[in-house]
Amino acid sequence: MLYLFGFDRIGVAVSDIYFVDPNPLKGQEGAERGVRLELRRLESGELKGSIYSSRPIGIDRPIWRVDLLESVTGAPGSFDRTHHHPGLKGWEPGRRVFDEQLSAEPLKWLGERLADLEGVLDECGVGRDEAGPDDVAGLRERAPEIVETVARLLETVRATHPSAPDGAESATSVRASWL
Template identity: 85%
Template sequence: MKDVVTVLYLFGFERIGVAVSDIYFVDPNPEKGQEGAERGVRLELRRLEPGELKGSIYSARPITVERPIWRVDLLESVTGTPGSFDRTHHHPGIKGWEPGRRVFDKELSKEPLKWLGARLADLEGVLDEAGVDRDEASPADVTGLRDRTPEIVETVARLLDTIRAESPNAPEGAESATSVRASWL
């Protein structure tokens, strides 16, 4: 089997960014019913920090993709039916760098792209649910994310299609591994 090449998309606004990546995952301590490899798309709201220019006004600007605020995993079991979204969940709360528990939502699994679009268009609601102060985001973040939500959802849809077309898309050695994470996120 070949090595998996993962991709990272980043949509940046003023202080908030949306990072999207494909993921192949084997949990070393799965909950009952969550055993076996998963694959799909992970999306995280992240804090962005622009750095100071390192040279002239024409120099590239350093950008730091900081801590996660909220996560959605549009996952399916590798051995399951493509399009089932049988492992799809979200993490409404993140402490530091660690996600909270997996939250399974029937609407998220039923119509994941519609659910995702509604959540992204309501940044303030997501921040409230995550227990994050609304001051973490600026008005430009709220407007920018709402305006770019269709483009972000379209990117997620394309990436899901790509993952399914590359089935099974497992990293080398993943078949016998008890813990695997191939992803930017």
């Protein structure tokens, strides 16, 4: 499942994810699942036909990533693998950053961060000029709706059987997700 919230030049993409890290940190071995959220650059393309034609939409590089993950063998609601990536280089995430507040109250933490786009951009080392005033205002206004969407998707993930995707039972590296 993929959700996309688009503003002016910034979008928020949300997807379920099943992941097996091929090089896990100590204590982070084994499959994990949950919800991934990425702040992405958006591009509105030129019309390809008449004024009635559909507009191409480009969903470009990520700026920030939040992984609300739990180990598949752990207790639902543990958020034992929950982290974020404030630094991305191109398409590659930086190291996992574990934050006590994020793990303790992930949806509250997420809502506060989404409502502060300029603070997130500062933390990521990205210029505030990446986002326009409509992005800042739109994201602040829609943050509760995005958090609600993330919460519903987390419930859906937890309600499904935690088995690996088809053919991935013995794999040492798996990623099943839009993001």
